[in-house]
Amino acid sequence: MPKENPFTTGSSERFPGFPDVTAALTAAETSRITARGLWAADATVDPGAVRLGQTLANALLSDTPEGTDAAMALLPAELAAVVEEVRGLALPAYHRVEGAAESEGAAENVRLSAFSLRQLGQGPHPLVVVPAGWTPFGWPLFLWSYLVLARRGYHVLAYTPRGLGIPGLPSTSGGLVDVAGPHDWADGSAVIDFAVDRFAPSVIGFMGESYGSGISQLVAAHDDRVAAVVALSTWGNLATSLYDHNTRHLAAVKALLALTGGPVESKFDAANREILADFQADRNLDAVVEWGLKRAPESYLSLTNEKGTPTFFSQTWHESLFAVNQTLTTFEGLDVPKRLNVWIGDHAAPEGPALIGPPAVRGEVNLPMAEAYAWLDHHLKGERNGVEEWPQVCSQVMFSYVTEPVLDPETGEPTGENRIVVPARRETSPGWNEVTTGTEVFGLTADGAGGTDGRLVPASGTGAEDTGWRRAFLAGVDTEATAMDAIMKTGQAEWRGNPKIYDTHKIDRRHAVAWTTEPLVSPDGDEGVGRRVRGIPRLRLTVRSTATSASLYAHLLDVAEDGTARIISHEPLNVYGLTPEQDTTVAWSLQAAAYDIPSGNRLMLVVDSKDPLYGDASVTWTQTVIGSPEGEPSRLELPLG
DSSP, rough: OOOOOOSSSSSHHTTTOOOSSSSSHHHHHHHHHHOOOOOTTSBBHHHHHHHHHHHHHHHHHHHHOOOOOOTTTTOOOHHHHHHHHHHEEEEEEEEEEEESSSSTTTEEEEEEEEEEEOOOSSSOOOOOEOOOOSSTOOOOOOGOOOOOOOOHEEEEEEOOOOSSOTTTTTTEEEEESSSOOOOHHHHHHHHHHHHHHOOOOOOOEEEETHHHHHHHHHHHOTTTTTEEEEEEEEEEEEEHHHHEETTTTTHHHHHHTTSSOOOHHHHHHHHHHHHHHHHHHHHHHHHHHHHHHOGGGGGEEEEEEEOOOEEEEEEEEESSSHHHHHHHHHHHHHSSEEEEEEEEESSTTTTHHHHSSSSSSSOOOOEEEEEEEEHHHHHHHOOOSGGOOOOSSEEEEEEEEEEEEOOOHHHOOOOOOOEEEEEEOOEESSSGGTTTOOOEEEEEEEGGGGGGEEEEEEETTTTTTTTTTEEEOSOOOOOOOOOOOOOOHHHHHHHOOOOOOOOOGGTTTTTTEEEEEEOOOOOTTOTTTTEEEEEEEEEEEEEEEEOOEEEEEEEEEEEOOSSEEEEEEEEEEOOSSSTTTEEEEEEEEEEEEEEETTTTTTEEEESSSSOTSOOOOOOTTEEEEEEOOOOOOOOOEEEEE
């Protein structure tokens, strides 16, 4: 008698609010799902992506001809054909893999929900292990990517990291979430043990997105059997991802806590709950940093370098969960075969669509995933596919794509959305340090007549070292100068050709100060480009406040003639220990960028004191004063390429 398929129908009845996986998916619906990508507008997982993954799981794991026929009938014909092809190449199976013990002396080990595709042809075959991302739905969400890997000749073993998932859902793993801690590394090695016993692979690689990407790096650092890593929408330092420049990334943690599949009390042990509570309450942050460093792949670079594990990073310029600079630092510390792709957009926007389903448009290629698969093919299968000649870094230039308006099919009128008709330009570099070829210093001047914005003046020009001025604003009130409208939502729109447009006239100068250049013209005669920003901008300001703390949230904007703008970079800094009426000079790095400011546009620097992404140190309605004393003039260092 065949065993019961745990993914058969009824999920929507057993799990209220869960997507219905009993209704047929049409080709048009599947295309819309993959075009939308991984995230819904509220930063939760798109229900369509869940439905697609669960429907694929049903089709693969049905154990009777009747069940298989019924499950396949729920898929559009082309997708069903791929499933049928893979079932002829590999044997699908559902597992509960024994991981590490929950704690020392525990009676039994944690059991991890897992799915495998074992190649049927004569082997040995390479294996790709895929730890799922931080979502309540676990490994089924990326099931399409396992089909792609199986068609390329890999055994596949995907699993949900401990503690993640909706209680009772078959893809939920046992135990408590360890946030990529030592239990997760041990689980990764236990999964390898299981795979070696079941599949006898020729070689083993790890591929993960988001949470799974960090776990992939950490397992590889601690287990000699991992021969290559693909880390998508990744992070290198959990400590600086969550807390940097004295600033807590509160919205990122809030979004992550909403995606575990249950309340904090049931998902984390007491020690991890205490860390999360301290972070949210802005206390004991030294302990939070120590906790984050223990979970940072960057902390174990010496182990990775000693093993020489080839490592592939994919990241985005406007990453809202794991800001790009910390990934760059980790990447620079790797002394192994390595590759860094940086894309327009935010977390999982570039690779997400190709992880969850086939291209929305026939014949379309998702480059982020195509290059990830090529990395595995080269390092696990030995294919000479050009990867051996790749430069270390490939950057997509922000908003350099060409778009056209999307028209309503019924009225023919523009919908307000654009679609990309010519992809954004990509640039390669032999290493990250070579991305920046020069630096231009802009001095900040006092405001002009009538309280207008100050000027950004090139250091070679008159007034670049303007000193002795002060400019004040009222702190603790947000302005239109924000990093993004919402985590993942704004960056996902960027990826599709719709970057956020700012109206700089609406930035309330009572609660912000701004400086702007003259219209820019290329110093090198680069027609159409006023400045080629490449690398990490740096800012130095002198601050005083009527309170003992202040927040300085810097935003770099590209401003068109009509006053509308697009964001280039941003970064907050919280300053503590201020003495009223005394100056304190501070300097910090903004997030890296690759951005061409069009000739004739202006560069604007806006500094305010609040942003929904972050925890601020401002006291509402106190006064923050920016100055430029002699000997330490306020300045912006703009990296050029």
